[in-house]
Amino acid sequence: xxxxxxxxxxxxxxxxxxxxxxxFLTTLGIIIGVASVISVVSLTGGMSAFIGDSFEAxxxxxxxxxxxTPFEDLMKGVRxxxxxxxxxxxxxxxxxxxxxxxxxxxxxxSQIKYGPQTSFSExxxxxxxxxxxxxxxxxxxxxxxxxxxxxxxxxAVIGEEVRDNLNLPDNPINEYIEFSGEWFKIVGLLESxxxxxxQSRDNLVLIPYSTMVSxxxxxxxxxxxxxxxxxxxxxxxxVTIQLTALLRDAHNLGAGEEDDFRIQTxxxxxxxxxxxxxxxxxVVGGIVSISLLVGGIGIMNIMLxxxxxxxxxxxxxxxxxxxxxxxxxxxxxxxxxxSLIGGIIGLALGYGLGALISSGIPDFPPASVPPWAAxxxxxxxxxxxxxxxxxxxxxxxxxxxxxxxxxx
Amino acid sequence: xxxQSKGVEAAVFNSELGTDMDLISLIDISKHYQMGGxxxxxxxxxxxxxxxxxxxxxIGSSGSGKSxxxxxxxxxxxxxxxxxxxxxxxxxxxxxxxxSEIRNLEIGFIFQSFNLLPRSTALANVMQxxxxxxxxxxxxxxxxxxxxxxxxxxxxxxxxxNQLSGGQRQRxxxxxxxxxxxxILLADEPTGNLDSRTxxxxxxxxxxxxxxxHTLIIVTHETEIADHCKRVVELKDGRIFSDSRH
Ligand SMILES: Nc1ncnc2c1ncn2[C@@H]1O[C@H](COP(=O)(O)OP(=O)(O)OP(=O)(O)O)[C@@H](O)[C@H]1O
Ligand SMILES: [Mg+2]
Numbered sequence: 052x053x054x055x056x057x058x059x060x061x062x063x064x065x066x067x068x069x070x071x072x073x074x075f076l077t078t079l080g081i082i083i084g085v086a087s088v089i090s091v092v093s094l095t096g097g098m099s100a101f102i103g104d105s106f107e108a109x110x111x112x113x114x115x116x117x118x119x120t121p122f123e124d125l126m127k128g129v130r131x132x133x134x135x136x137x138x139x140x141x142x143x144x145x146x147x148x149x150x151x152x153x154x155x156x157x158x159x160x161s162q163i164k165y166g167p168q169t170s171f172s173e174x175x176x177x178x179x180x181x182x183x184x185x186x187x188x189x190x191x192x193x194x195x196x197x198x199x200x201x202x203x204x205x206x207a208v209i210g211e212e213v214r215d216n217l218n219l220p221d222n223p224i225n226e227y228i229e230f231s232g233e234w235f236k237i238v239g240l241l242e243s244x245x246x247x248x249x250q251s252r253d254n255l256v257l258i259p260y261s262t263m264v265s266x267x268x269x270x271x272x273x274x275x276x277x278x279x280x281x282x283x284x285x286x287x288x289x290v291t292i293q294l295t296a297l298l299r300d301a302h303n304l305g306a307g308e309e310d311d312f313r314i315q316t317x318x319x320x321x322x323x324x325x326x327x328x329x330x331x332x333x334v335v336g337g338i339v340s341i342s343l344l345v346g347g348i349g350i351m352n353i354m355l356x357x358x359x360x361x362x363x364x365x366x367x368x369x370x371x372x373x374x375x376x377x378x379x380x381x382x383x384x385x386x387x388x389x390s391l392i393g394g395i396i397g398l399a400l401g402y403g404l405g406a407l408i409s410s411g412i413p414d415f416p417p418a419s420v421p422p423w424a425a426x427x428x429x430x431x432x433x434x435x436x437x438x439x440x441x442x443x444x445x446x447x448x449x450x451x452x453x454x455x456x457x458x459x
Numbered sequence: 460x461x462x463q464s465k466g467v468e469a470a471v472f473n474s475e476l477g478t479d480m481d482l483i484s485l486i487d488i489s490k491h492y493q494m495g496g497x498x499x500x501x502x503x504x505x506x507x508x509x510x511x512x513x514x515x516x517x518i519g520s521s522g523s524g525k526s527x528x529x530x531x532x533x534x535x536x537x538x539x540x541x542x543x544x545x546x547x548x549x550x551x552x553x554x555x556x557x558x559s560e561i562r563n564l565e566i567g568f569i570f571q572s573f574n575l576l577p578r579s580t581a582l583a584n585v586m587q588x589x590x591x592x593x594x595x596x597x598x599x600x601x602x603x604x605x606x607x608x609x610x611x612x613x614x615x616x617x618x619x620x621n622q623l624s625g626g627q628r629q630r631x632x633x634x635x636x637x638x639x640x641x642x643i644l645l646a647d648e649p650t651g652n653l654d655s656r657t658x659x660x661x662x663x664x665x666x667x668x669x670x671x672x673h674t675l676i677i678v679t680h681e682t683e684i685a686d687h688c689k690r691v692v693e694l695k696d697g698r699i700f701s702d703s704r705h
Contacts, residue, residue, distance in 0.1 A: 065578050081611045186610075367574045370535060371635065372563020372591040374556040452535050456574070 055377060056384075063302025063385035066357070067392065080346025081435065082393035085394050085428045087338040089401025094409060094417035095124065097330040112287070114314055116141075116277040116294065121309040131302075131311035132274035133306045135264065140301055140302040141277065145293055152180035154276040157231070163217065163256060164229040170216035172209075174230060174256045176263020182324060184278045192239035193225040199238075199259040206262075208239035210253035223307050231258070343431065344395065347417025354386050354443035366449055366455025379448035386440025387433050394432025398425055462474060481544075482674055483509040483532065490527050490697075492561045501527040501560045503539070509660040509676065511642075514669040516685040519694035525678040526647055529693065533566050533645045545643035546642050563591050567636025569646035575620040582607070582616040583630045588639045607631070610664060617700045626657035632690060633664065638658040650684060662687050696705040 067074045084370060095383050118131040138153050155176035163170055181187070182194045199206050207228060223237045235258060244252040264273060281290055289312050298312055324373075358365070363379055398420075405418030490502040500537075509515060515624055517525045529544065530536035534550055536556075546565055562568075565588065567635045575584045585603035594602075607613055611628040629649060634681045636644055646665075650658040655684065658681075667689055669675055685691050693700040 052593060054593045054595050055590050062578070069578055260645070362578055363574070368587070370533070370562060370568050370574075371560060371588040372559055374559040374591065376556075377591055410490065426640070453530055456570075457534070 056380065058082050059377075059381050059384045060388070063381065063388050066385055067389055073353065074389055074392075077349050078346065078389055078396070079419065080342055080349045081390050081432050082346075082397040082400065084339045084342035084346055084405060085397025086401035087342070088335055088418055088420075089332065089398055089424065089428055090408065091405040092337040092424045093402055093420045094329060094406030094415075096421050096424070098308055098324075098328065098416055107108060110148065112283075112285075113278060113280045114281075114287075114290070114313050114316060116298075116312055118274050119223030119310065119311060119313040123237040124311070130274075133277060133312060135273060135275060137298060137301060138275065138277055140297060141279075144297055147282050147289070147290045147293075149276065149280045149282040150160050150183045152178045152184050152277035153260050154181070154278060155260060155267065155273065156266070156276075157263065161230065163213070165217035165226065168285060170213060170218045171228055172213050172216075172254045172256050174258065174263075176258055176267075178351055181257065181278075187241050187244060189239035190242045191222060192237070192284040194239055195257060195259055195388075200261050203261045203265055204259060205233055205235045206238045206259065207235040208241060208257040211240045211243045212253040213256055214240060216254070228256075230258075233266065234384025241314040253413075256323075324357040341437050341446050346390070346432075347435040350386055350390055350436055351439040351442060353389075354382060354440055357385075357445065358382065358443050358447040361447075362450065362455050365450050366452050366458065368453035369450070375448040378450075379444045382444035382447045383437060383440045386444065387436035390439075391433045394429045397432070398428055403429075481508045481524050481591050482511045482513070482546055483507070483540075485531070485538075485545075486542045488531060488538040488543065489534040490524070490531065490536070497639050502531070504541075504692075505697070505699055507699070507702075509643075509674070511674055512669070512687040513676075514637040514644075514665075514672055515676045516688040516691045517676070517694060518680060518685050518691060520702070523679070523694040524697040525694055525703045527697075529647050529676065529678050530566065532643070534561050541699045561589060563595045563639060565642045567639060567641040567644045569629070569636050569649045571642065571648035571651040571692050572624075573620070573632045573651075573652070575628055575631055575635075577620055579624065580617045580619055581612070581627075584631055585619070588635060590641075602635070602638055609637060610634045614689060623654050624657075626660060629653060629657075629661055629663070629704075633661075637668075637673075643676060644668065645676050647678045647679070649677065650679070650681070658684070 064117070086152070116133060118133045120129070120131045122351070124131065137151065138151070141148070142151055153176070157174040158250075161171065161174045163172055163174070174183075177195070178200050179197055181194050184187075188194070192208070195206065195208055198204075207230075209219075209223065209228070213219075216229065219228075223240055226237050227234045228237060241253065241255065241257075267273065281287065294314055295310065298311065302311055304311065363397055368378060402418065402420050405420070409415045409418040461474045485505060488502055488505045489500065492499040492501060505524075505528070519525050519529055527536065531538050534545070534553075537551070545561065548561070550558070550561065568574075576582075576587060579587065582603055586599040589599040589602060604613070604616070606629075607616055610633045612630045612634065614628060615623060615627060620631070623631065623686070629652075633644075633649075643644055649665075650661055653661065662684060665675055665677070669689075673690075677684065679685055690702070690704045692702045
């Protein structure tokens, strides 16, 4: 069996490459199907790993509060927000909170300067509590202090990559960097937090929250994020209920109205993202199954044509001793290889497409194809070939040798 | 039993007595085709015994049943009625796959239109029957090279059929038929597509194969070819018209 199988593979490849153009067009359905699923998987895979890792840094006993605009309000053009007053209210009235900090981001990526050097970094306005809440500590110098916030000092704590990008000295403390037309004195250098999916998490500049408010203040009605950690004895559910009540009251929400904010644990955030990605995967999966089906039918069609074209050859093979299973295997293997080659091309194409998209969008995590997805894609395309090859192969194997030899 | 005795009678009539030494015994073979309510008798109660190392030609006019006869002898086709013993085996009751095996083990086919596999080289074509015996590539290649040598074609073995002349193609086909060491070689109009010079070459090759001990059965309508053979059986309307030796 072995040697005739090897020979079947060899002659199947010869047959496929003898009709290169036709084979390529036949497998286009498979190529497109696999390429689309792989590119989506490579993007979502990178994304969920990235998001998962970012939330992991926050302790599991931490909460994030952010504004949320219900759909009807969105339609009316109203945008919800969390204000500094909300923060004060929580600080004053809520129980079970160990530390709490506002986070006010500058424009997503903002330019900073040091001498002739410029760099784009994530710039956050926050307070001393940030270091407990997000577990980022300084390796040299100091963190933001409460007094920095009270006096709106122009000081900054920077990440390793910022120091690197700006060609700052090894010890950057007491150097000045420029951001938004203001000079900031560097007071601390953060410990490296490493990379997530090739994306550095050290490209970060922290400045006092109130300083950020004054820089942005006249531009927008501030919408802040709030991060807090619970004291060890506090119950997550109870704190959530209390915070909800406080904020609903402060925002004057009636009994029937939806919350205009979201209180989330890192797990919930991750789950939510996963859910969205899951739905996306499902939709793509649907599209892919249809294109694989179409691809499979294409393969079946071309294999049927092939059987007809090679009727005489089949007759010759039978005359010199081929049994039904030899012919069956020959065509099954050919259909499978055809489909599998399409799968391999699709895999490479999909990976390239994913990499292209992820590199095209700034701050997007790099594409990555998990091995299981690659194997699954190849397995599926092979299986499609076998499945849709059965009918033509059976037709070939059942040919009567005399009729086949007489076929013109 | 009745068919058996009738078969012997027919054999006597055909001046060729069946013995245990026969390689082939076709006894009272008929082949019928239904054509629009009408029955065509391609073969009509034919009995033939063929001994080992025989060199036999079937001749006869077009439509006399020569190809039908050869296809039945080659286990490609089954008779409508009658029994066929090949090399001691009863072929009638075999399944399709068993017939494939018999063809692979016992029979070498040579066709008028060569019937080589177009995407395989000359060497690969000769190796092909051995694939179905599940023989390793190395062993297949060795046997195929020997067979090609026997037909005098040891160059151009890596050419494809469309790169070979008609005579060369037929040599490849003969090598393919020889490579399995079959008990009979069957050729249906083997020189029908060849010019007279190449025909002579192929016939000299057949003569040599006969001399080497092979059993050859050739269908032809050319008398020059029949003259090479030791025994000539003429068919007419599906029956044996004459059976002579020289
Ligand atoms: N598949 C078939 N269906 C119907 N009739 C057939 C079939 N095959 C052969 N016949 C008939 O059987 C008869 C014998 O055919 P066969 O092919 O054996 O003739 P032949 O002697 O080989 O002729 P030629 O020299 O032209 O090749 C013919 O009358 C032919 O029409
Ligand atoms: Mg004929």
